Amino acid sequence: xxxxxxxxxxxxxxxxxxxxxxxxxxxxxxxxxxxxxxxxxxxxxxxxxxxxxxxxxxxxxxxxxxxxxxxxxxxxxxxxxxxxxxxxxxxxxxxxxxxxxxxxxxxxxxxxxxxxxxxxxxxxxxxxxxxxxxxxxxxxxxxxxxxxxxxxxxxxxxxxxxxxxxxxxxxxxxxxxxxxxxxxxxxxxxxxxxxxxxxxxxxxxxxxxxxxxxxxxxxxxxxxxxxxxxxxxxxxxxxxxxxxxxxxxxxxxxxxxxxxxxxxxxx
Numbered sequence: 352x353x354x355x356x357x358x359x360x361x362x363x364x365x366x367x368x369x370x371x372x373x374x375x376x377x378x379x380x381x382x383x384x385x386x387x388x389x390x391x392x393x394x395x396x397x398x399x400x401x402x403x404x405x406x407x408x409x410x411x412x413x414x415x416x417x418x419x420x421x422x423x424x425x426x427x428x429x430x431x432x433x434x435x436x437x438x439x440x441x442x443x444x445x446x447x448x449x450x451x452x453x454x455x456x457x458x459x460x461x462x463x464x465x466x467x468x469x470x471x472x473x474x475x476x477x478x479x480x481x482x483x484x485x486x487x488x489x490x491x492x493x494x495x496x497x498x499x500x501x502x503x504x505x506x507x508x509x510x511x512x513x514x515x516x517x518x519x520x521x522x523x524x525x526x527x528x529x530x531x532x533x534x535x536x537x538x539x540x541x542x543x544x545x546x547x548x549x550x551x552x553x554x555x556x557x558x559x560x561x562x563x564x565x566x567x568x569x570x571x572x573x574x575x576x577x578x579x580x581x582x583x584x585x586x587x588x589x590x591x592x593x594x595x596x597x598x599x600x601x602x603x604x605x606x607x608x609x610x611x612x613x614x615x616x617x618x
Contacts, residue, residue, distance in 0.1 A: 357439065357449040359457055364401060365408040372412045377471045382418045390422075400438040403430050407457055414461040417468035424461065431458050477511040477556060479504035481563055485571040488515070489526050490562070492593040496526055497600055498534070500572055502551060512553040512586060516574070517600040528570035537603050539583055548582040549574065550603055558590045565593060 354362040360369060375385050389409050396402050406426045413419040435450035482488065482501040489498045499515035506512075519535040520526050537550040585603060590596050 354442065357442075357446055357453050359407050359411050359453055362404060364404045368405055368408040369412045372409065373416070376416050376418075377473070379471065385418065386413075386420070386422070398438070400436040403436045403454075406430060407454060410461050411457060414465055415469045417465060419461060424458075427454070427458055427461075431455055472508075474506075474508050477506050479511075479513070479556075481559065481566075482513065482568075483571070485573050487518075487526075487528060487531055487569050487572055489520075489567045489569055490565045490593060490596070491525075492597050494523055495521055496524070497521060497597060498526055498531055498569075499552070499600070500531075500536070500574070502574065503553075504556075505553075510588075511556040513556060513559045514551045514553040514584065516549050516551055517603050519604060525567075526569055528572070531569070531572065551582055551584045552599055552603055553584055553586040554590050554596070554599075555588050562593065562596070 356362075359365060372385060372389070375388065389405075393402065393405060396405060406423065407430070410419060410423050410427045413423060431451075431454050435447050435454060437447070439447040439450045482504075484502060486501045487498055488501060489496050491497075498518045498520040500518065501513065501515055503514040504511065505514065516536050518531060520531060522530075524530075538547040539550055540547055585599075587599055590599060
């Protein structure tokens with residue numbers, strides 16, 4: 352778990368908890384369903400630090416949507432009374448003091464009902480109107496062509512991403528589907544048994560749509576389903592221009608990769 356600071360929402364677990372609560376709330380789940388889920392998840396936490404983060408995040412998020420009750424408040428009161436988890440002291444000598452201050456401020460904040468409750472939100476469904484699965488996309492930058500293989504379009508709330516598998520194609524000659532078949536794609540071992548997963552590059556939908564006139568479709572390839580399902584994803588929220596796109600492709604290709612010619616075949 353990554354911890355970026357001592358604030359209530361400055362670590363991976365807190366962001367996950369907040370998103371889970373808001374997603375359930377936005378989808379129309381009742382207060383009882385949301386809180387029952389949270390209470391059941393508390394039983395699965397592996398450390399006192401995780402418990403502290405979970406409770407503090409749940410209190411803040413439930414307060415924002417007007418669903419906070421005495422059960423969660425009392426849990427937070429106990430945490431504040433006992434002091435922040437000792438694990439914060441391992442970050443640096445001031446972290447535990449700062450965390451205690453953050454927890455105390457949180458308890459004071461949620462002790463007063465929120466004046467403007469966050470209402471459930473409905474998000475417009477965004478549509479992929481550019482590519483089909485397995486489509487090989489080429490673009491030219493500084494005279495050289497690069498190729499991506501489109502795999503997926505996905506949306507989370509108001510944001511959406513085009514997910515591609517980069518290829519090692521890097522040449523002044525315009526590629527054909529046959530030249531891509533002898534290129535490599537980046538993959539990473541997923542376990543000690545040697546299973547591999549393809550590394551994907553997901554780019555924000557508006558960035559790709561701004562660049563669409565630079566893309567050339569050269570055909571379709573099909574990826575091995577197991578390799579795709581075991582894959583890893585790098586999500587990029589901003590790519591301004593073809594130069595940055597080239598940089599992101601090269602950055603992934605410089606990581607661990609293997610020759611996976613069998614992963615693709617002509618459709």
